[in-house]
Amino acid sequence: MKQIPMTLLGAESLREELEFLKSVRRPKIISDIAEARAHGDLKENAEYHAAREQQGFCEGRIQDIEAKLSNAQIIDVTKMPNTGRVIFGATVKVMNLETEEEVTYRIVGDDEADFKQNLISINSPMARGLIGKEADDVVVIKAPGGDIEFEILKVEYL
Known part of the structure; x- marks a missing residue:
């Protein structure tokens, strides 16, 4: 397995x-x-x-x-050196470039995901789009209503 x-x-x-x-x-x-x-x-x-x-x-x-x-x-991301890149377990603050709304997500495993608490699954389109990126990068996330552009404001290993 x-x-x-x-x-x-x-x-x-x-x-x-x-x-x-x-x-x-x-x-x-x-x-x-x-x-x-x-x-x-x-x-x-x-x-x-x-x-x-x-x-x-x-x-x-x-x-x-x-x-x-x-x-x-x-x-345990707290034990890893913060390279500034988005990895599993990272807390990422993003801004929707269209609405200028800021949201902070934490990338977690499938069982831990809880959208109401801003815990997003590593397998979600949002997390897949963020992984490997860093602050100031702009990512395009494919959403049901169309593509959404986000700017990564901050990457933390909390």
């Missing part, structure tokens, strides 16, 4: 979720199944079937997280 780039923060967040699923969620589901089983006939026992379904989701997510962490290539 290929390595999945992940920031230190992203890996920590997955580890916390895994710990929660194993130490809190899984025991709760097991107890729910035992309780539902005590109600008798399993064929028509909605609580039992719901708990078993939850167990399936929980175990699936645990396996998913464990696989991601085992294949994670954790990249």
Whole structure:
């Protein structure tokens, strides 16, 4: 399996979720199944079937997280010399040349991406357009509504 780039923060967040699923969620589901089983006939026992379904989701997510962490290539940009180039994990301030709107994005792995928090996936058109560029470069990003020009104002390794 290929390595999945992940920031230190992203890996920590997955580890916390895994710990929660194993130490809190899984025991709760097991107890729910035992309780539902005590109600008798399993064929028509909605609580039992719901708990078993939850167990399936929980175990699936645990396996998913464990696989991601085992294949994670954790990249800590704070430990890298800042060459001024946009790389995975970098925080980039850009200005839309048409609207003059300034936005700061952080380039992260697919699992960490959250557009509302300006965390963009390394595989997004925006990130692909920024990678390898540096401050004062102008990049053209292909967007659904057409091409958008951005000027890179600042590149930080935070």
